[in-house]
Amino acid sequence: MEIVHEPPHKELTFFARAPLKLRVADQPDVVIDAWCVSGVCKPEGMDVFPTRGTLSIPFQGIDLGFPVKLSADASGDFYAFEDLTVRQREVLALFHSNLLSGRMASTQDMITALDTPVDLVPMGETEEEEAAATAHVPSRAFRLVKALLTYLAAAVLIFGLLGQSVILRVMTIPTVQARVIAPEVTHVSTAPAYIDKIMVQVGDSVARGDTLIRMSDPRREGRLDDARRALNDKEHALTEARALLRKHEATYPQVLETLEAQLEAALARQGERHIPGPQADVDAIRAAVRALEDGRSLRSGDYHDIRADLVATRNARKEDVRRAKRAVGIAKADARLLDIKAQVAGTVRDVTALQDMHVARGTPLAVVEENAPRTIRTWVDEAHLTRLAPGMTAQMTVPTPEGPQQFEGEVLTVVAGVDESAAKRGFGLIVTVATPPQTQLTPLSPVDLRIRRAWVPEWIH
Numbered sequence: 001m002e003i004v005h006e007p008p009h010k011e012l013t014f015f016a017r018a019p020l021k022l023r024v025a026d027q028p029d030v031v032i033d034a035w036c037v038s039g040v041c042k043p044e045g046m047d048v049f050p051t052r053g054t055l056s057i058p059f060q061g062i063d064l065g066f067p068v069k070l071s072a073d074a075s076g077d078f079y080a081f082e083d084l085t086v087r088q089r090e091v092l093a094l095f096h097s098n099l100l101s102g103r104m105a106s107t108q109d110m111i112t113a114l115d116t117p118v119d120l121v122p123m124g125e126t127e128e129e130e131a132a133a134t135a136h137v138p139s140r141a142f143r144l145v146k147a148l149l150t151y152l153a154a155a156v157l158i159f160g161l162l163g164q165s166v167i168l169r170v171m172t173i174p175t176v177q178a179r180v181i182a183p184e185v186t187h188v189s190t191a192p193a194y195i196d197k198i199m200v201q202v203g204d205s206v207a208r209g210d211t212l213i214r215m216s217d218p219r220r221e222g223r224l225d226d227a228r229r230a231l232n233d234k235e236h237a238l239t240e241a242r243a244l245l246r247k248h249e250a251t252y253p254q255v256l257e258t259l260e261a262q263l264e265a266a267l268a269r270q271g272e273r274h275i276p277g278p279q280a281d282v283d284a285i286r287a288a289v290r291a292l293e294d295g296r297s298l299r300s301g302d303y304h305d306i307r308a309d310l311v312a313t314r315n316a317r318k319e320d321v322r323r324a325k326r327a328v329g330i331a332k333a334d335a336r337l338l339d340i341k342a343q344v345a346g347t348v349r350d351v352t353a354l355q356d357m358h359v360a361r362g363t364p365l366a367v368v369e370e371n372a373p374r375t376i377r378t379w380v381d382e383a384h385l386t387r388l389a390p391g392m393t394a395q396m397t398v399p400t401p402e403g404p405q406q407f408e409g410e411v412l413t414v415v416a417g418v419d420e421s422a423a424k425r426g427f428g429l430i431v432t433v434a435t436p437p438q439t440q441l442t443p444l445s446p447v448d449l450r451i452r453r454a455w456v457p458e459w460i461h
Contacts, residue, residue, distance in 0.1 A: 016099045021056040039080035178378035178449035180441040183370040193217045193338045206342040213340040224331040231324035238317035245310040344370040376433040394433045397448040409433040
């Protein structure tokens with residue numbers, strides 16, 4: 001199809017008697033009194049009519065202008081428009097028809113004329129295009145074979161996919177939202193306390209009993225300080241008791257020397273007087289010397305009597321110190337009970353505690369993943385209750401950076417419950433599957449898991 005656009009013939013067009021202006025650069029404007037859609041009439045008395053300029057059409061107090069090119073006919077009185085665009089021609093035709101009909105052009109009509117599609121172009125094919133379209137046309141037999149092969153490949157593809165889905169449905173039990181679960185232990189605060197120091201970071205390996213977070217309570221710390229002050233006082237009293245005992249024991253040689261001097265003096269008096277009275281004094285002094293050397297006390301207030309009191313005081317102070325140390329140990333243990341210690345050996349996966357923060361009882365502070373194999377947890381519809389049992393084989397595909405990897409696992413537990421993370425809400429079966437040893441799986445990573453039915457042989461995958 002070929003579309004040809006031709007301007008209307010001037011003899012078949014009514015001339016409008018309304019002034020138009022042709023604006024020409026560096027020349028006065030030319031007022032055109034007679035014109036039609038195909039062209040304009042040269043004003044009377046004008047010798048040279050310009051063939052190029054800007055045609056100005058009055059519209060509601062403003063002028064619509066567009067460049068025009070004119071060419072004279074054989075008579076030289078009529079100049080036809082050349083190379084008008086569709087929009088220019090539509091605007092000119094709208095103004096012409098409204099003048100002839102006696103009504104004013106509306107703004108909507110003018111906008112419609114301006115929105116007219118662009119110039120029409122020929123839509124016919126060239127000889128080269130027709131030749132290229134008919135060149136190298138395959139034979140009918142070839143097209144028939146090609147169509148049959150195409151339909152056959154499509155059928156194999158469609159029925160192959162459907163058949164694979166049917167086989168998987170028959171041989172395996174489908175699961176929903178299978179994901180990797182790590183054996184993690186969340187450590188929480190046992191009482192309201194302040195976080196003094198965080199001892200670990202994410203990724204650190206810890207042993208059971210290692211301190212993860214140091215915590216303190218002002219009341220418990222106050223009791224510990226009181227116990228330590230009491231211990232200090234008791235130790236000071238013990239030091240004084242020991243000093244008094246050592247000072248008293250240092251007088252032993254002097255006491256012995258005094259008794260020996262008294263004994264010699266008594267013996268001398270006995271030899272001079274030769275009377276029985278001094279013999280009693282000699283015996284008493286000798287008994288005192290023997291008692292002093294044997295560590296016995298003969299009367300109240302002597303050396304060993306005072307030493308016994310000092311020893312008893314020292315021992316009492318020792319017992320006070322022992323009890324004070326025990327009280328300090330109890331207060332310290334009570335204060336250290338607030339510390340968060342690793343309940344299992346593993347790797348720190350998360351630390352939510354903040355330095356110098358006050359936490360309430362039961363606030364999660366750290367998560368430690370136990371050094372144990374990770375498992376797969378999935379949700380199965382309760383319709384498969386009688387077909388599931390621990391020990392069944394599960395096939396799993398795990399996405400990795402190197403590509404999908406396939407493993408086989410074993411069903412560990414089958415319990416009833418609601419898996420809130422599953423797409424299908426409601427009661428069902430929560431199945432836990434053991435992963436193969438030495439398998440590195442990221443916690444919470446998705447897994448394509450299917451449980452092999454009990455009647456399927458092991459050699460069928």
